[in-house]
Amino acid sequence: MHNFELVKPTSIEDAVAALKEEEAQPYSGGQTLLPTMKARLAAPTKLVSLLGIDELRYVRIEGDQVHVGGATTHATVARETKEAYPGLASLAARIGDPAVRNRGTIGGSLANNDPSACYPAAALGSGATIKTDRREIAADDFFEGMFMTALEEGEIVTGVTFPIPQAARYEKFIQPASRFPLTAVFVAKYDAGVRVAVTGASELGVFRWTEAEEALSKTFSADAVKDLKVDDADMISDLHGSGAYRAHLTKVMTARAVTALS
Amino acid sequence: MNDIKMKVNGREVTGSVEGRTLLVEFLRNDLRLTGTHVGCDTSQCGACLVHVDGEVVKACSMFAAEADGREVTTIEGMANADGSLNTIQQAFQDHHGLQCGFCTPGMVMAATTLLRDNPKPSETDIREYLDGNICRCTGYHNIVKAIMAASGQEVDRAALAAE
Ligand SMILES: Cc1cc2nc3c(=O)[nH]c(=O)nc-3n(C[C@H](O)[C@H](O)[C@H](O)COP(=O)(O)OP(=O)(O)OC[C@H]3O[C@@H](n4cnc5c(N)ncnc54)[C@H](O)[C@@H]3O)c2cc1C
Ligand code: FES
Ligand code: FES
Numbered sequence: 001m002h003n004f005e006l007v008k009p010t011s012i013e014d015a016v017a018a019l020k021e022e023e024a025q026p027y028s029g030g031q032t033l034l035p036t037m038k039a040r041l042a043a044p045t046k047l048v049s050l051l052g053i054d055e056l057r058y059v060r061i062e063g064d065q066v067h068v069g070g071a072t073t074h075a076t077v078a079r080e081t082k083e084a085y086p087g088l089a090s091l092a093a094r095i096g097d098p099a100v101r102n103r104g105t106i107g108g109s110l111a112n113n114d115p116s117a118c119y120p121a122a123a124l125g126s127g128a129t130i131k132t133d134r135r136e137i138a139a140d141d142f143f144e145g146m147f148m149t150a151l152e153e154g155e156i157v158t159g160v161t162f163p164i165p166q167a168a169r170y171e172k173f174i175q176p177a178s179r180f181p182l183t184a185v186f187v188a189k190y191d192a193g194v195r196v197a198v199t200g201a202s203e204l205g206v207f208r209w210t211e212a213e214e215a216l217s218k219t220f221s222a223d224a225v226k227d228l229k230v231d232d233a234d235m236i237s238d239l240h241g242s243g244a245y246r247a248h249l250t251k252v253m254t255a256r257a258v259t260a261l262s
Numbered sequence: 263m264n265d266i267k268m269k270v271n272g273r274e275v276t277g278s279v280e281g282r283t284l285l286v287e288f289l290r291n292d293l294r295l296t297g298t299h300v301g302c303d304t305s306q307c308g309a310c311l312v313h314v315d316g317e318v319v320k321a322c323s324m325f326a327a328e329a330d331g332r333e334v335t336t337i338e339g340m341a342n343a344d345g346s347l348n349t350i351q352q353a354f355q356d357h358h359g360l361q362c363g364f365c366t367p368g369m370v371m372a373a374t375t376l377l378r379d380n381p382k383p384s385e386t387d388i389r390e391y392l393d394g395n396i397c398r399c400t401g402y403h404n405i406v407k408a409i410m411a412a413s414g415q416e417v418d419r420a421a422l423a424a425e
Contacts, residue, residue, distance in 0.1 A: 001282045002282070003280050003281055003282045004281045004282060005281055006264065006281040006325060006327050006328070030323060030324060030325070030328075031305065031323060034305075034323050034324070034325070035304055035305050035323065037282075038303065038304070047281065049328065051328070075317070096393075096394065097308070097391075097393040097394025097395075098318055098372065098375065098376075098391060098393075098394065099308065099311055099318045099319050099320045099323075099372075099394055100305070100320075100394065102317045102318060102319050103319055103320075103323065103324065179393060179394070
């Protein structure tokens with residue numbers, strides 16, 4: 001790994017200032033970035049650690065919303081949203097393994113937007129709002145394709161606000177070697193309708209399966225999605241599964257989530 | 263270079279490390295605590311698990327400078343004060359929870375936080391908790407058995423074998 005300078009600011013303001021430098025990069029749990037640096041796929045000269053910033057580490061339940069600080073670990077979300085938003089807690093509790101959950105953060109996961117990551121499905125499936133040091137971005141506008149987001153250079157995710165649904169369920173079909181989803185679906189039932197977000201399946205990253213949302217908003221039952229077709233044109237095809245297989249999994253996982261919630 | 267100071271197995275230690283020095287490198291090379299193993303170096307195997315402020319982390323996936331000011335416990339800090347094996351370690355020995363022993367330090371560190379948070383885990387709980395700990399030798403059955411035994415629960419050999 002190339003060497004770098006590690007800085008540990010204690011406020012958002014100082015972190016943003018440190019990130020103005022060229023080749024500086026935010027660093028949270030390191031559960032993605034550190035292995036990437038070992039592989040020399042990233043070689044920042046300055047890492048700005050966000051974990052020492054207290055104002056980025058919180059879970060607050062307020063009315064019908066859950067607010068999570070950008071540098072909050074998966075383990076903390078799993079523990080502290082259990083009662084207010086069990087669908088979210090259960091997703092966080094199944095990311096990777098215990099050691100990954102003790103380090104990895106929601107901000108790092110969303111900013112990275114791995115096409116197989118779990119949190120993007122929760123954010124999109126909940127219609128969450130992503131807060132940064134300079135603005136608020138609706139989840140619908142945040143994810144811009146595989147490893148791409150609306151974040152600008154040096155912009156950091158400071159928090160996420162999730163509207164609490166009536167009920168939600170994350171069905172994750174695990175790729176056993178990586179423990180990431182091979183395909184996973186987040187289904188959330190709101191007064192305004194049902195949202196269905198799919199991860200691990202598309203070349204374009206996390207997406208909403210709108211046909212299923214419409215059908216489920218009318219009739220919330222697994223039968224409602226039975227005859228829908230998932231287009232496999234943009235689906236990921238790799239040694240773990242073909243595009244057609246992932247399209248099929250999308251439907252199966254959606255039906256399982258709905259069955260569990262019915 | 264970063265000057266760092268932390269408590270390792272109850273003892274204050276100091277060091278001077280580069281930004282890129284991994285916690286596991288600091289433990290093994292600088293402190294000569296070679297009980298923490300490096301199996302994969304790619305965050306997959308769990309051989310390098312240690313506790314930082316009481317929680318399991320992969321020491322190959324954290325920089326030494328990030329542990330500055332923290333409390334770190336490694337496998338060397340797990341035995342009883344008189345040097346005898348603690349309950350979990352003894353159970354691994356009694357139930358043949360290891361063969362080559364390479365994965366064992368990580369297994370013991372994981373088992374320790376599991377039993378702290380969930381004193382009477384089911385076999386499924388144990389297997390799920392060990393998702394990030396890979397063993398090339400045992401086939402896991404005896405590891406699960408050892409952890410069941412360490413939790414004071416009956417070990418059901420038939421049920422384990424059927425899983
Ligand atoms: C063995 C293993 C299994 C895993 N399994 C899963 C899984 O099942 N599901 C899953 O979703 N993930 C999984 N992960 C990934 C894990 O969840 C990561 O923790 C997460 O994707 C990245 O979060 P981090 O805090 O570690 O970010 P880092 O690795 O520190 O950073 C990742 C990227 O985000 C940027 N960044 C970090 N924080 C911010 C911020 N606040 N604002 C803006 N940019 C930021 C960094 O510059 C970097 O580009 C797994 C990882 C491992 C090692
Ligand atoms: S050596 Fe750290 S996870 Fe394998
Ligand atoms: S005992 Fe050999 S790797 Fe587990």
